Amino acid sequence: MANTGEQSWQRVPIDPQSVDAPLSRAAVFLVVTVGETPEALATVKDVLGGITDQVKTVGFRDLDARLSCNVGIGATLWPRLTDTPLPRELHPFREIAGSVHTAVSTPGDLLFHIRAERSDFTFELERQLLDALGDAVEVVDEVVGFRYFDARDLLGFVDGTANPAGGDMSQAAIVGDEDPEHAGGSYVVVQKYLHDLGSWKRLPVPSQEGVIGRTKVENIELDDAEHGQKSHKTLATIVDEAGVEHDILRDNMPFGRPGHGEFGTYFIGYSRALWVIERMLERMFVGDPEGSYDRILDFSTAATGTTFFAPTRGFLESLGG
Incomplete structure:
Protein backbone atom coordinates (compact mmCIF):
# COMPACT_ATOMS: atom_id res chain seq x y z
CA MET A 1 0.00 0.00 0.00
CA ALA A 2 3.00 2.30 0.13
CA ASN A 3 3.22 5.22 -2.28
CA THR A 4 4.97 4.25 -5.51
CA GLY A 5 7.09 7.39 -5.64
CA GLU A 6 7.21 10.78 -7.30
CA GLN A 7 9.10 9.65 -10.38
CA SER A 8 6.41 7.13 -11.33
CA TRP A 9 3.80 9.89 -11.25
CA GLN A 10 5.93 12.21 -13.37
CA ARG A 11 6.35 9.61 -16.13
CA VAL A 12 2.60 9.47 -16.81
CA PRO A 13 1.07 11.84 -19.41
CA ILE A 14 -2.03 13.12 -17.68
CA ASP A 15 -4.85 15.59 -18.12
CA PRO A 16 -6.32 15.87 -14.62
CA GLN A 17 -9.37 17.86 -13.70
CA SER A 18 -8.95 21.00 -11.57
CA VAL A 19 -8.06 19.07 -8.45
CA ASP A 20 -5.32 21.57 -7.64
CA ALA A 21 -7.51 24.67 -7.96
CA PRO A 22 -6.73 27.05 -5.06
CA LEU A 23 -9.08 27.46 -2.13
CA SER A 24 -12.02 29.48 -3.40
CA ARG A 25 -14.39 31.95 -1.78
CA ALA A 26 -17.47 30.00 -2.90
CA ALA A 27 -18.27 26.37 -3.64
CA VAL A 28 -21.18 24.08 -4.40
CA PHE A 29 -21.12 20.38 -3.61
CA LEU A 30 -23.80 18.61 -5.62
CA VAL A 31 -24.41 14.84 -5.33
CA VAL A 32 -26.94 13.14 -7.60
CA THR A 33 -28.13 9.68 -8.52
CA VAL A 34 -28.76 8.70 -12.15
CA GLY A 35 -32.01 7.20 -13.43
CA GLU A 36 -32.15 3.61 -14.66
CA THR A 37 -33.42 4.30 -18.19
CA PRO A 38 -31.20 4.35 -21.31
CA GLU A 39 -32.40 7.90 -21.96
CA ALA A 40 -31.21 9.06 -18.54
CA LEU A 41 -27.80 7.48 -19.09
CA ALA A 42 -27.49 9.05 -22.55
CA THR A 43 -28.30 12.48 -21.14
CA VAL A 44 -25.70 12.11 -18.40
CA LYS A 45 -23.02 11.02 -20.87
CA ASP A 46 -23.77 14.00 -23.08
CA VAL A 47 -23.56 16.47 -20.18
CA LEU A 48 -20.33 14.99 -18.80
CA GLY A 49 -18.78 14.97 -22.26
CA GLY A 50 -19.44 18.68 -22.65
CA ILE A 51 -18.75 19.88 -19.13
CA THR A 52 -15.42 21.53 -19.97
CA ASP A 53 -17.17 23.69 -22.55
CA GLN A 54 -20.01 24.37 -20.11
CA VAL A 55 -17.55 25.74 -17.55
CA LYS A 56 -16.03 27.98 -20.23
CA THR A 57 -19.46 29.21 -21.27
CA VAL A 58 -20.19 30.47 -17.76
CA GLY A 59 -16.65 31.39 -16.75
CA PHE A 60 -15.76 33.64 -19.69
CA ARG A 61 -17.78 36.50 -18.13
CA ASP A 62 -15.03 37.05 -15.55
CA LEU A 63 -11.87 34.98 -15.85
CA ASP A 64 -10.69 36.30 -12.48
CA ALA A 65 -13.60 34.40 -10.92
CA ARG A 66 -11.62 31.18 -11.63
CA LEU A 67 -14.67 28.99 -12.13
CA SER A 68 -13.99 25.25 -12.13
CA CYS A 69 -15.95 22.04 -11.77
CA ASN A 70 -14.62 18.61 -10.86
CA VAL A 71 -16.78 15.58 -11.63
CA GLY A 72 -16.59 12.43 -9.53
CA ILE A 73 -18.14 9.13 -10.66
CA GLY A 74 -19.37 6.51 -8.21
CA ALA A 75 -18.57 2.80 -8.36
CA THR A 76 -22.15 1.75 -9.18
CA LEU A 77 -22.49 4.18 -12.08
CA TRP A 78 -19.03 3.56 -13.55
CA PRO A 79 -19.79 0.28 -15.42
CA ARG A 80 -22.97 1.83 -16.83
CA LEU A 81 -20.97 4.68 -18.37
CA THR A 82 -17.97 2.88 -19.81
CA ASP A 83 -16.33 -0.45 -20.63
CA THR A 84 -13.12 0.81 -19.03
CA PRO A 85 -12.50 -1.23 -15.86
CA LEU A 86 -13.11 0.42 -12.51
CA PRO A 87 -10.18 2.29 -10.98
CA ARG A 88 -8.26 -0.17 -8.88
CA GLU A 89 -9.52 0.95 -5.46
CA LEU A 90 -12.95 2.35 -6.34
CA HIS A 91 -15.88 0.95 -4.37
CA PRO A 92 -18.90 2.45 -2.57
CA PHE A 93 -18.23 4.20 0.72
CA ARG A 94 -18.02 1.62 3.49
CA GLU A 95 -19.74 2.47 6.74
CA ILE A 96 -17.35 2.73 9.68
CA ALA A 97 -19.04 2.01 13.01
CA GLY A 98 -17.10 2.93 16.10
CA SER A 99 -18.12 2.35 19.72
CA VAL A 100 -19.83 5.76 19.86
CA HIS A 101 -19.92 7.38 16.41
CA THR A 102 -20.53 6.09 12.87
CA ALA A 103 -19.29 7.27 9.48
CA VAL A 104 -22.46 6.62 7.51
CA SER A 105 -22.63 5.55 3.86
CA THR A 106 -25.10 7.45 1.67
CA PRO A 107 -26.11 7.22 -2.03
CA GLY A 108 -24.42 9.10 -4.86
CA ASP A 109 -23.61 8.35 -8.50
CA LEU A 110 -22.10 11.71 -9.47
CA LEU A 111 -20.39 14.52 -7.59
CA PHE A 112 -20.09 18.02 -9.02
CA HIS A 113 -17.56 20.07 -7.04
CA ILE A 114 -18.01 23.61 -8.31
CA ARG A 115 -15.60 26.37 -7.18
CA ALA A 116 -15.19 30.06 -7.92
CA GLU A 117 -14.28 33.39 -6.39
CA ARG A 118 -17.87 34.53 -6.96
CA SER A 119 -20.97 32.78 -5.67
CA ASP A 120 -23.05 33.92 -8.65
CA PHE A 121 -20.74 31.88 -10.91
CA THR A 122 -21.12 28.70 -8.84
CA PHE A 123 -24.89 29.27 -8.78
CA GLU A 124 -25.12 29.77 -12.53
CA LEU A 125 -23.06 26.72 -13.43
CA GLU A 126 -25.09 24.53 -11.07
CA ARG A 127 -28.32 25.89 -12.53
CA GLN A 128 -27.23 25.18 -16.09
CA LEU A 129 -26.01 21.68 -15.22
CA LEU A 130 -29.27 20.73 -13.54
CA ASP A 131 -31.27 22.19 -16.43
CA ALA A 132 -29.25 20.08 -18.86
CA LEU A 133 -29.53 16.92 -16.74
CA GLY A 134 -33.25 17.38 -16.17
CA ASP A 135 -35.10 14.33 -14.88
CA ALA A 136 -32.15 12.06 -15.75
CA VAL A 137 -30.86 12.63 -12.21
CA GLU A 138 -32.18 13.08 -8.69
CA VAL A 139 -30.43 15.46 -6.29
CA VAL A 140 -29.61 13.65 -3.05
CA ASP A 141 -27.40 16.32 -1.46
CA GLU A 142 -26.68 19.97 -2.21
CA VAL A 143 -24.41 22.13 -0.05
CA VAL A 144 -23.40 25.73 -0.71
CA GLY A 145 -20.07 26.48 0.94
CA PHE A 146 -18.26 29.73 1.65
CA ARG A 147 -14.87 30.86 2.83
CA TYR A 148 -15.07 31.90 6.49
CA PHE A 149 -12.64 34.65 7.46
CA ASP A 150 -9.02 33.41 7.09
CA ALA A 151 -9.99 29.90 5.89
CA ARG A 152 -11.46 28.88 9.25
CA ASP A 153 -14.20 26.37 9.90
CA LEU A 154 -17.23 27.25 11.99
CA LEU A 155 -15.52 25.74 15.04
CA GLY A 156 -13.11 28.67 14.78
CA PHE A 157 -9.97 26.83 13.66
CA VAL A 158 -8.01 27.22 10.42
CA ASP A 159 -8.81 24.26 8.14
CA GLY A 160 -6.55 22.59 5.58
CA THR A 161 -3.26 23.72 7.10
CA ALA A 162 -1.56 20.41 6.35
CA ASN A 163 -2.46 20.39 2.65
CA PRO A 164 0.39 19.49 0.28
CA ALA A 165 1.49 22.10 -2.25
CA GLY A 166 3.30 22.20 -5.60
CA GLY A 167 4.69 18.86 -6.71
CA ASP A 168 3.73 17.34 -3.37
CA MET A 169 0.08 18.01 -4.20
CA SER A 170 0.25 15.97 -7.39
CA GLN A 171 2.10 13.21 -5.59
CA ALA A 172 -0.60 13.04 -2.90
CA ALA A 173 -3.74 13.49 -4.98
CA ILE A 174 -3.15 12.27 -8.57
CA VAL A 175 -3.02 8.60 -9.60
CA GLY A 176 0.21 7.61 -11.35
CA ASP A 177 1.35 4.64 -13.38
CA GLU A 178 0.48 2.19 -10.60
CA ASP A 179 -2.96 2.21 -12.33
CA PRO A 180 -2.09 3.34 -15.87
CA GLU A 181 -5.63 3.19 -17.28
CA HIS A 182 -6.65 5.79 -14.70
CA ALA A 183 -3.49 7.86 -14.40
CA GLY A 184 -4.32 11.51 -13.88
CA GLY A 185 -7.48 10.75 -11.92
CA SER A 186 -8.12 11.10 -8.23
CA TYR A 187 -10.17 9.33 -5.57
CA VAL A 188 -12.66 11.61 -3.83
CA VAL A 189 -14.45 11.12 -0.52
CA VAL A 190 -17.11 13.55 0.71
CA GLN A 191 -18.84 13.82 4.09
CA LYS A 192 -21.21 16.47 5.41
CA TYR A 193 -20.52 17.17 9.09
CA LEU A 194 -23.11 18.98 11.23
CA HIS A 195 -21.77 20.85 14.27
CA ASP A 196 -23.27 21.25 17.72
CA LEU A 197 -21.89 24.77 18.13
CA GLY A 198 -23.60 25.33 21.47
CA SER A 199 -21.77 22.43 23.12
CA TRP A 200 -18.53 23.34 21.35
CA LYS A 201 -18.63 26.94 22.56
CA ARG A 202 -19.12 25.77 26.13
CA GLY A 243 7.18 4.84 8.07
CA VAL A 244 6.13 6.93 5.04
CA GLU A 245 3.58 9.67 5.71
CA HIS A 246 0.75 9.94 3.15
CA ASP A 247 -1.03 13.23 2.54
CA ILE A 248 -4.40 13.97 0.98
CA LEU A 249 -5.68 17.21 -0.52
CA ARG A 250 -8.59 18.74 1.43
CA ASP A 251 -10.87 21.45 0.09
CA ASN A 252 -13.29 21.63 3.01
CA MET A 253 -15.80 24.46 3.18
CA PRO A 254 -18.06 25.77 5.95
CA PHE A 255 -21.79 25.99 5.32
CA GLY A 256 -24.77 26.94 7.39
CA ARG A 257 -28.29 28.28 7.79
CA PRO A 258 -28.48 30.16 11.09
CA GLY A 259 -32.25 30.48 10.81
CA HIS A 260 -32.49 26.68 10.80
CA GLY A 261 -29.80 26.13 13.43
CA GLU A 262 -27.64 24.34 10.84
CA PHE A 263 -23.87 24.77 10.98
CA GLY A 264 -21.35 22.48 9.40
CA THR A 265 -18.22 21.61 7.49
CA TYR A 266 -18.30 19.83 4.13
CA PHE A 267 -15.30 17.51 4.03
CA ILE A 268 -13.91 16.71 0.60
CA GLY A 269 -10.66 14.83 0.26
CA TYR A 270 -8.78 14.08 -2.96
CA SER A 271 -6.24 11.27 -2.83
CA ARG A 272 -4.00 9.22 -5.07
CA ALA A 273 -4.94 6.16 -2.99
CA LEU A 274 -8.36 5.60 -1.47
CA TRP A 275 -6.97 3.53 1.38
CA VAL A 276 -5.31 6.64 2.83
CA ILE A 277 -8.64 8.41 3.44
CA GLU A 278 -10.26 5.18 4.61
CA ARG A 279 -7.54 4.60 7.17
CA MET A 280 -7.84 8.21 8.35
CA LEU A 281 -11.59 7.79 8.90
CA GLU A 282 -11.10 4.48 10.66
CA ARG A 283 -8.64 6.09 13.07
CA MET A 284 -11.12 8.91 13.69
CA PHE A 285 -14.26 6.82 14.21
CA VAL A 286 -12.88 3.58 15.68
CA GLY A 287 -9.89 5.09 17.44
CA ASP A 288 -6.21 4.42 17.90
CA PRO A 289 -6.16 2.44 20.10
CA GLU A 290 -9.69 1.15 19.50
CA GLY A 291 -12.24 3.10 21.53
CA SER A 292 -10.06 6.20 21.71
CA TYR A 293 -11.94 7.93 18.89
CA ASP A 294 -11.51 11.48 17.62
CA ARG A 295 -13.16 13.74 20.21
CA ILE A 296 -14.18 16.21 17.50
CA LEU A 297 -16.93 13.68 16.69
CA ASP A 298 -18.62 14.50 20.01
CA PHE A 299 -19.42 17.87 18.45
CA SER A 300 -19.55 17.07 14.71
CA THR A 301 -21.86 14.40 13.26
CA ALA A 302 -21.24 12.82 9.85
CA ALA A 303 -24.58 13.05 8.00
CA THR A 304 -23.33 11.72 4.64
CA GLY A 305 -20.50 9.63 3.23
CA THR A 306 -19.85 8.87 -0.44
CA THR A 307 -16.86 7.82 -2.56
CA PHE A 308 -16.12 8.82 -6.16
CA PHE A 309 -13.34 8.79 -8.74
CA ALA A 310 -12.55 11.98 -10.64
CA PRO A 311 -11.17 10.83 -14.02
CA THR A 312 -9.22 12.94 -16.49
CA ARG A 313 -10.82 15.59 -18.68
CA GLY A 314 -10.15 13.40 -21.70
CA PHE A 315 -12.10 10.54 -20.16
CA LEU A 316 -15.11 12.80 -19.55
CA GLU A 317 -14.96 14.16 -23.09
CA SER A 318 -14.94 10.63 -24.49
CA LEU A 319 -18.28 9.89 -22.80
CA GLY A 320 -19.98 12.42 -25.02
CA GLY A 321 -18.99 10.58 -28.17
Missing part, protein backbone atom coordinates in the same frame (compact mmCIF):
# COMPACT_ATOMS: atom_id res chain seq x y z
CA LEU A 203 -15.85 23.85 25.90
CA PRO A 204 -12.94 25.99 27.19
CA VAL A 205 -10.54 27.12 24.44
CA PRO A 206 -7.57 25.10 25.84
CA SER A 207 -9.76 21.98 25.67
CA GLN A 208 -10.83 22.84 22.11
CA GLU A 209 -7.15 23.18 21.18
CA GLY A 210 -6.44 19.77 22.70
CA VAL A 211 -9.19 18.21 20.58
CA ILE A 212 -7.93 19.80 17.34
CA GLY A 213 -4.18 19.69 18.00
CA ARG A 214 -3.54 23.34 17.12
CA THR A 215 -3.85 26.69 18.85
CA LYS A 216 -7.05 28.48 17.96
CA VAL A 217 -5.82 32.02 17.27
CA GLU A 218 -2.28 31.50 15.97
CA ASN A 219 -2.86 28.10 14.29
CA ILE A 220 0.34 26.72 15.82
CA GLU A 221 0.65 22.93 15.78
CA LEU A 222 0.73 21.38 19.25
CA ASP A 223 2.97 18.47 20.16
CA ASP A 224 1.51 15.00 19.69
CA ALA A 225 0.36 13.30 22.87
CA GLU A 226 2.74 10.45 23.72
CA HIS A 227 0.10 8.68 25.81
CA GLY A 228 -3.67 8.76 26.11
CA GLN A 229 -6.11 10.61 23.87
CA LYS A 230 -4.76 11.69 20.48
CA SER A 231 -5.85 14.93 18.81
CA HIS A 232 -7.74 15.22 15.52
CA LYS A 233 -4.50 16.36 13.86
CA THR A 234 -2.68 13.23 15.00
CA LEU A 235 -5.45 10.78 14.15
CA ALA A 236 -5.76 12.29 10.65
CA THR A 237 -2.03 11.81 9.98
CA ILE A 238 -1.45 8.55 8.09
CA VAL A 239 1.89 6.74 8.20
CA ASP A 240 2.29 3.38 6.47
CA GLU A 241 4.15 0.29 7.66
CA ALA A 242 7.38 1.59 6.11
Whole structure:
Protein backbone atom coordinates (compact mmCIF):
# COMPACT_ATOMS: atom_id res chain seq x y z
CA MET A 1 0.00 0.00 0.00
CA ALA A 2 3.00 2.30 0.13
CA ASN A 3 3.22 5.22 -2.28
CA THR A 4 4.97 4.25 -5.51
CA GLY A 5 7.09 7.39 -5.64
CA GLU A 6 7.21 10.78 -7.30
CA GLN A 7 9.10 9.65 -10.38
CA SER A 8 6.41 7.13 -11.33
CA TRP A 9 3.80 9.89 -11.25
CA GLN A 10 5.93 12.21 -13.37
CA ARG A 11 6.35 9.61 -16.13
CA VAL A 12 2.60 9.47 -16.81
CA PRO A 13 1.07 11.84 -19.41
CA ILE A 14 -2.03 13.12 -17.68
CA ASP A 15 -4.85 15.59 -18.12
CA PRO A 16 -6.32 15.87 -14.62
CA GLN A 17 -9.37 17.86 -13.70
CA SER A 18 -8.95 21.00 -11.57
CA VAL A 19 -8.06 19.07 -8.45
CA ASP A 20 -5.32 21.57 -7.64
CA ALA A 21 -7.51 24.67 -7.96
CA PRO A 22 -6.73 27.05 -5.06
CA LEU A 23 -9.08 27.46 -2.13
CA SER A 24 -12.02 29.48 -3.40
CA ARG A 25 -14.39 31.95 -1.78
CA ALA A 26 -17.47 30.00 -2.90
CA ALA A 27 -18.27 26.37 -3.64
CA VAL A 28 -21.18 24.08 -4.40
CA PHE A 29 -21.12 20.38 -3.61
CA LEU A 30 -23.80 18.61 -5.62
CA VAL A 31 -24.41 14.84 -5.33
CA VAL A 32 -26.94 13.14 -7.60
CA THR A 33 -28.13 9.68 -8.52
CA VAL A 34 -28.76 8.70 -12.15
CA GLY A 35 -32.01 7.20 -13.43
CA GLU A 36 -32.15 3.61 -14.66
CA THR A 37 -33.42 4.30 -18.19
CA PRO A 38 -31.20 4.35 -21.31
CA GLU A 39 -32.40 7.90 -21.96
CA ALA A 40 -31.21 9.06 -18.54
CA LEU A 41 -27.80 7.48 -19.09
CA ALA A 42 -27.49 9.05 -22.55
CA THR A 43 -28.30 12.48 -21.14
CA VAL A 44 -25.70 12.11 -18.40
CA LYS A 45 -23.02 11.02 -20.87
CA ASP A 46 -23.77 14.00 -23.08
CA VAL A 47 -23.56 16.47 -20.18
CA LEU A 48 -20.33 14.99 -18.80
CA GLY A 49 -18.78 14.97 -22.26
CA GLY A 50 -19.44 18.68 -22.65
CA ILE A 51 -18.75 19.88 -19.13
CA THR A 52 -15.42 21.53 -19.97
CA ASP A 53 -17.17 23.69 -22.55
CA GLN A 54 -20.01 24.37 -20.11
CA VAL A 55 -17.55 25.74 -17.55
CA LYS A 56 -16.03 27.98 -20.23
CA THR A 57 -19.46 29.21 -21.27
CA VAL A 58 -20.19 30.47 -17.76
CA GLY A 59 -16.65 31.39 -16.75
CA PHE A 60 -15.76 33.64 -19.69
CA ARG A 61 -17.78 36.50 -18.13
CA ASP A 62 -15.03 37.05 -15.55
CA LEU A 63 -11.87 34.98 -15.85
CA ASP A 64 -10.69 36.30 -12.48
CA ALA A 65 -13.60 34.40 -10.92
CA ARG A 66 -11.62 31.18 -11.63
CA LEU A 67 -14.67 28.99 -12.13
CA SER A 68 -13.99 25.25 -12.13
CA CYS A 69 -15.95 22.04 -11.77
CA ASN A 70 -14.62 18.61 -10.86
CA VAL A 71 -16.78 15.58 -11.63
CA GLY A 72 -16.59 12.43 -9.53
CA ILE A 73 -18.14 9.13 -10.66
CA GLY A 74 -19.37 6.51 -8.21
CA ALA A 75 -18.57 2.80 -8.36
CA THR A 76 -22.15 1.75 -9.18
CA LEU A 77 -22.49 4.18 -12.08
CA TRP A 78 -19.03 3.56 -13.55
CA PRO A 79 -19.79 0.28 -15.42
CA ARG A 80 -22.97 1.83 -16.83
CA LEU A 81 -20.97 4.68 -18.37
CA THR A 82 -17.97 2.88 -19.81
CA ASP A 83 -16.33 -0.45 -20.63
CA THR A 84 -13.12 0.81 -19.03
CA PRO A 85 -12.50 -1.23 -15.86
CA LEU A 86 -13.11 0.42 -12.51
CA PRO A 87 -10.18 2.29 -10.98
CA ARG A 88 -8.26 -0.17 -8.88
CA GLU A 89 -9.52 0.95 -5.46
CA LEU A 90 -12.95 2.35 -6.34
CA HIS A 91 -15.88 0.95 -4.37
CA PRO A 92 -18.90 2.45 -2.57
CA PHE A 93 -18.23 4.20 0.72
CA ARG A 94 -18.02 1.62 3.49
CA GLU A 95 -19.74 2.47 6.74
CA ILE A 96 -17.35 2.73 9.68
CA ALA A 97 -19.04 2.01 13.01
CA GLY A 98 -17.10 2.93 16.10
CA SER A 99 -18.12 2.35 19.72
CA VAL A 100 -19.83 5.76 19.86
CA HIS A 101 -19.92 7.38 16.41
CA THR A 102 -20.53 6.09 12.87
CA ALA A 103 -19.29 7.27 9.48
CA VAL A 104 -22.46 6.62 7.51
CA SER A 105 -22.63 5.55 3.86
CA THR A 106 -25.10 7.45 1.67
CA PRO A 107 -26.11 7.22 -2.03
CA GLY A 108 -24.42 9.10 -4.86
CA ASP A 109 -23.61 8.35 -8.50
CA LEU A 110 -22.10 11.71 -9.47
CA LEU A 111 -20.39 14.52 -7.59
CA PHE A 112 -20.09 18.02 -9.02
CA HIS A 113 -17.56 20.07 -7.04
CA ILE A 114 -18.01 23.61 -8.31
CA ARG A 115 -15.60 26.37 -7.18
CA ALA A 116 -15.19 30.06 -7.92
CA GLU A 117 -14.28 33.39 -6.39
CA ARG A 118 -17.87 34.53 -6.96
CA SER A 119 -20.97 32.78 -5.67
CA ASP A 120 -23.05 33.92 -8.65
CA PHE A 121 -20.74 31.88 -10.91
CA THR A 122 -21.12 28.70 -8.84
CA PHE A 123 -24.89 29.27 -8.78
CA GLU A 124 -25.12 29.77 -12.53
CA LEU A 125 -23.06 26.72 -13.43
CA GLU A 126 -25.09 24.53 -11.07
CA ARG A 127 -28.32 25.89 -12.53
CA GLN A 128 -27.23 25.18 -16.09
CA LEU A 129 -26.01 21.68 -15.22
CA LEU A 130 -29.27 20.73 -13.54
CA ASP A 131 -31.27 22.19 -16.43
CA ALA A 132 -29.25 20.08 -18.86
CA LEU A 133 -29.53 16.92 -16.74
CA GLY A 134 -33.25 17.38 -16.17
CA ASP A 135 -35.10 14.33 -14.88
CA ALA A 136 -32.15 12.06 -15.75
CA VAL A 137 -30.86 12.63 -12.21
CA GLU A 138 -32.18 13.08 -8.69
CA VAL A 139 -30.43 15.46 -6.29
CA VAL A 140 -29.61 13.65 -3.05
CA ASP A 141 -27.40 16.32 -1.46
CA GLU A 142 -26.68 19.97 -2.21
CA VAL A 143 -24.41 22.13 -0.05
CA VAL A 144 -23.40 25.73 -0.71
CA GLY A 145 -20.07 26.48 0.94
CA PHE A 146 -18.26 29.73 1.65
CA ARG A 147 -14.87 30.86 2.83
CA TYR A 148 -15.07 31.90 6.49
CA PHE A 149 -12.64 34.65 7.46
CA ASP A 150 -9.02 33.41 7.09
CA ALA A 151 -9.99 29.90 5.89
CA ARG A 152 -11.46 28.88 9.25
CA ASP A 153 -14.20 26.37 9.90
CA LEU A 154 -17.23 27.25 11.99
CA LEU A 155 -15.52 25.74 15.04
CA GLY A 156 -13.11 28.67 14.78
CA PHE A 157 -9.97 26.83 13.66
CA VAL A 158 -8.01 27.22 10.42
CA ASP A 159 -8.81 24.26 8.14
CA GLY A 160 -6.55 22.59 5.58
CA THR A 161 -3.26 23.72 7.10
CA ALA A 162 -1.56 20.41 6.35
CA ASN A 163 -2.46 20.39 2.65
CA PRO A 164 0.39 19.49 0.28
CA ALA A 165 1.49 22.10 -2.25
CA GLY A 166 3.30 22.20 -5.60
CA GLY A 167 4.69 18.86 -6.71
CA ASP A 168 3.73 17.34 -3.37
CA MET A 169 0.08 18.01 -4.20
CA SER A 170 0.25 15.97 -7.39
CA GLN A 171 2.10 13.21 -5.59
CA ALA A 172 -0.60 13.04 -2.90
CA ALA A 173 -3.74 13.49 -4.98
CA ILE A 174 -3.15 12.27 -8.57
CA VAL A 175 -3.02 8.60 -9.60
CA GLY A 176 0.21 7.61 -11.35
CA ASP A 177 1.35 4.64 -13.38
CA GLU A 178 0.48 2.19 -10.60
CA ASP A 179 -2.96 2.21 -12.33
CA PRO A 180 -2.09 3.34 -15.87
CA GLU A 181 -5.63 3.19 -17.28
CA HIS A 182 -6.65 5.79 -14.70
CA ALA A 183 -3.49 7.86 -14.40
CA GLY A 184 -4.32 11.51 -13.88
CA GLY A 185 -7.48 10.75 -11.92
CA SER A 186 -8.12 11.10 -8.23
CA TYR A 187 -10.17 9.33 -5.57
CA VAL A 188 -12.66 11.61 -3.83
CA VAL A 189 -14.45 11.12 -0.52
CA VAL A 190 -17.11 13.55 0.71
CA GLN A 191 -18.84 13.82 4.09
CA LYS A 192 -21.21 16.47 5.41
CA TYR A 193 -20.52 17.17 9.09
CA LEU A 194 -23.11 18.98 11.23
CA HIS A 195 -21.77 20.85 14.27
CA ASP A 196 -23.27 21.25 17.72
CA LEU A 197 -21.89 24.77 18.13
CA GLY A 198 -23.60 25.33 21.47
CA SER A 199 -21.77 22.43 23.12
CA TRP A 200 -18.53 23.34 21.35
CA LYS A 201 -18.63 26.94 22.56
CA ARG A 202 -19.12 25.77 26.13
CA LEU A 203 -15.85 23.85 25.90
CA PRO A 204 -12.94 25.99 27.19
CA VAL A 205 -10.54 27.12 24.44
CA PRO A 206 -7.57 25.10 25.84
CA SER A 207 -9.76 21.98 25.67
CA GLN A 208 -10.83 22.84 22.11
CA GLU A 209 -7.15 23.18 21.18
CA GLY A 210 -6.44 19.77 22.70
CA VAL A 211 -9.19 18.21 20.58
CA ILE A 212 -7.93 19.80 17.34
CA GLY A 213 -4.18 19.69 18.00
CA ARG A 214 -3.54 23.34 17.12
CA THR A 215 -3.85 26.69 18.85
CA LYS A 216 -7.05 28.48 17.96
CA VAL A 217 -5.82 32.02 17.27
CA GLU A 218 -2.28 31.50 15.97
CA ASN A 219 -2.86 28.10 14.29
CA ILE A 220 0.34 26.72 15.82
CA GLU A 221 0.65 22.93 15.78
CA LEU A 222 0.73 21.38 19.25
CA ASP A 223 2.97 18.47 20.16
CA ASP A 224 1.51 15.00 19.69
CA ALA A 225 0.36 13.30 22.87
CA GLU A 226 2.74 10.45 23.72
CA HIS A 227 0.10 8.68 25.81
CA GLY A 228 -3.67 8.76 26.11
CA GLN A 229 -6.11 10.61 23.87
CA LYS A 230 -4.76 11.69 20.48
CA SER A 231 -5.85 14.93 18.81
CA HIS A 232 -7.74 15.22 15.52
CA LYS A 233 -4.50 16.36 13.86
CA THR A 234 -2.68 13.23 15.00
CA LEU A 235 -5.45 10.78 14.15
CA ALA A 236 -5.76 12.29 10.65
CA THR A 237 -2.03 11.81 9.98
CA ILE A 238 -1.45 8.55 8.09
CA VAL A 239 1.89 6.74 8.20
CA ASP A 240 2.29 3.38 6.47
CA GLU A 241 4.15 0.29 7.66
CA ALA A 242 7.38 1.59 6.11
CA GLY A 243 7.18 4.84 8.07
CA VAL A 244 6.13 6.93 5.04
CA GLU A 245 3.58 9.67 5.71
CA HIS A 246 0.75 9.94 3.15
CA ASP A 247 -1.03 13.23 2.54
CA ILE A 248 -4.40 13.97 0.98
CA LEU A 249 -5.68 17.21 -0.52
CA ARG A 250 -8.59 18.74 1.43
CA ASP A 251 -10.87 21.45 0.09
CA ASN A 252 -13.29 21.63 3.01
CA MET A 253 -15.80 24.46 3.18
CA PRO A 254 -18.06 25.77 5.95
CA PHE A 255 -21.79 25.99 5.32
CA GLY A 256 -24.77 26.94 7.39
CA ARG A 257 -28.29 28.28 7.79
CA PRO A 258 -28.48 30.16 11.09
CA GLY A 259 -32.25 30.48 10.81
CA HIS A 260 -32.49 26.68 10.80
CA GLY A 261 -29.80 26.13 13.43
CA GLU A 262 -27.64 24.34 10.84
CA PHE A 263 -23.87 24.77 10.98
CA GLY A 264 -21.35 22.48 9.40
CA THR A 265 -18.22 21.61 7.49
CA TYR A 266 -18.30 19.83 4.13
CA PHE A 267 -15.30 17.51 4.03
CA ILE A 268 -13.91 16.71 0.60
CA GLY A 269 -10.66 14.83 0.26
CA TYR A 270 -8.78 14.08 -2.96
CA SER A 271 -6.24 11.27 -2.83
CA ARG A 272 -4.00 9.22 -5.07
CA ALA A 273 -4.94 6.16 -2.99
CA LEU A 274 -8.36 5.60 -1.47
CA TRP A 275 -6.97 3.53 1.38
CA VAL A 276 -5.31 6.64 2.83
CA ILE A 277 -8.64 8.41 3.44
CA GLU A 278 -10.26 5.18 4.61
CA ARG A 279 -7.54 4.60 7.17
CA MET A 280 -7.84 8.21 8.35
CA LEU A 281 -11.59 7.79 8.90
CA GLU A 282 -11.10 4.48 10.66
CA ARG A 283 -8.64 6.09 13.07
CA MET A 284 -11.12 8.91 13.69
CA PHE A 285 -14.26 6.82 14.21
CA VAL A 286 -12.88 3.58 15.68
CA GLY A 287 -9.89 5.09 17.44
CA ASP A 288 -6.21 4.42 17.90
CA PRO A 289 -6.16 2.44 20.10
CA GLU A 290 -9.69 1.15 19.50
CA GLY A 291 -12.24 3.10 21.53
CA SER A 292 -10.06 6.20 21.71
CA TYR A 293 -11.94 7.93 18.89
CA ASP A 294 -11.51 11.48 17.62
CA ARG A 295 -13.16 13.74 20.21
CA ILE A 296 -14.18 16.21 17.50
CA LEU A 297 -16.93 13.68 16.69
CA ASP A 298 -18.62 14.50 20.01
CA PHE A 299 -19.42 17.87 18.45
CA SER A 300 -19.55 17.07 14.71
CA THR A 301 -21.86 14.40 13.26
CA ALA A 302 -21.24 12.82 9.85
CA ALA A 303 -24.58 13.05 8.00
CA THR A 304 -23.33 11.72 4.64
CA GLY A 305 -20.50 9.63 3.23
CA THR A 306 -19.85 8.87 -0.44
CA THR A 307 -16.86 7.82 -2.56
CA PHE A 308 -16.12 8.82 -6.16
CA PHE A 309 -13.34 8.79 -8.74
CA ALA A 310 -12.55 11.98 -10.64
CA PRO A 311 -11.17 10.83 -14.02
CA THR A 312 -9.22 12.94 -16.49
CA ARG A 313 -10.82 15.59 -18.68
CA GLY A 314 -10.15 13.40 -21.70
CA PHE A 315 -12.10 10.54 -20.16
CA LEU A 316 -15.11 12.80 -19.55
CA GLU A 317 -14.96 14.16 -23.09
CA SER A 318 -14.94 10.63 -24.49
CA LEU A 319 -18.28 9.89 -22.80
CA GLY A 320 -19.98 12.42 -25.02
CA GLY A 321 -18.99 10.58 -28.17
